[in-house]
Amino acid sequence: MHYHSPTSPWSALRGGLIVSCQAEGDSPFNTPAGVALFARAAVQGGAAGIRSEGIEKTRRILAEVSVPVIGLLKSSFADGTVCITGTLAGVRALAEMGCAVVAIDGTLREREGLSGPDFIRQVKAEMGCLVMADIATVAEGDACAAAGADCLSTTLSGYTPETAHLKAAGPDLALVRDLVARVGIPVFAEGRLNTPADAAAARQAGAWAVVAGSAITRPTLITEWYVQALQTGPPA
Numbered sequence: 001m002h003y004h005s006p007t008s009p010w011s012a013l014r015g016g017l018i019v020s021c022q023a024e025g026d027s028p029f030n031t032p033a034g035v036a037l038f039a040r041a042a043v044q045g046g047a048a049g050i051r052s053e054g055i056e057k058t059r060r061i062l063a064e065v066s067v068p069v070i071g072l073l074k075s076s077f078a079d080g081t082v083c084i085t086g087t088l089a090g091v092r093a094l095a096e097m098g099c100a101v102v103a104i105d106g107t108l109r110e111r112e113g114l115s116g117p118d119f120i121r122q123v124k125a126e127m128g129c130l131v132m133a134d135i136a137t138v139a140e141g142d143a144c145a146a147a148g149a150d151c152l153s154t155t156l157s158g159y160t161p162e163t164a165h166l167k168a169a170g171p172d173l174a175l176v177r178d179l180v181a182r183v184g185i186p187v188f189a190e191g192r193l194n195t196p197a198d199a200a201a202a203r204q205a206g207a208w209a210v211v212a213g214s215a216i217t218r219p220t221l222i223t224e225w226y227v228q229a230l231q232t233g234p235p236a
């Protein structure tokens, strides 16, 4: 079965901020109601879209906001690194519930016997839903674009074994720039865009739109940033 959004989300998202409203583990916000409050607050603040993880949490967010929702399910590869929506059943569930776009791991690592680009090719053939390929390198971006991904996001730069060294280096704007120069589909900047200035720089680098999560919707982590900064103590 093919799932089609009534209208294409790309023009609505262009130049905008997508707020990733995710909560995990023992976060007090890790409930459908918790993340939905974040989504409502984000829309009040002018967010053009929401990125959401989990079946029940995404269902609740879809019920409470009318901007496009990019849905995903998180799991792990064998080495413990993150995998974004690695099952066809998961993609189907997110598309069926009304996500405008489904985010899929576009790295070359195998899930259900397929690399990210081959998995995306199968999704596009079987379901036709709009796909955001979450990638970490230019080669992965090229392969996912060739496989029929509708857009790319730099989500996984810093979070795969071969790019782990980039995590400490802030947002990967070089990857945004390189992809924009190569592919003919929207490129979203995502990952460690922790300030409004970072978001503006990503747009300058050619990003179609910017996704920010932690700096807006992970208050425990934001508190840790401040607490750690204060550990330098007072002046001598």
Ligand SMILES: CC(=O)N[C@H](C=O)[C@@H](O)[C@H](O)[C@H](O)COP(=O)(O)O
Binding pocket: 020, 022, 072, 082, 155, 156, 159, 190, 191, 192, 193, 194, 211, 212, 213, 214, 215
């Ligand atoms: C690597 C991974 O698992 N990324 C996840 C993908 O959905 C989320 O945990 C991030 O919050 C999201 O990508 C936004 O990035 P940031 O939180 O840095 O603004």
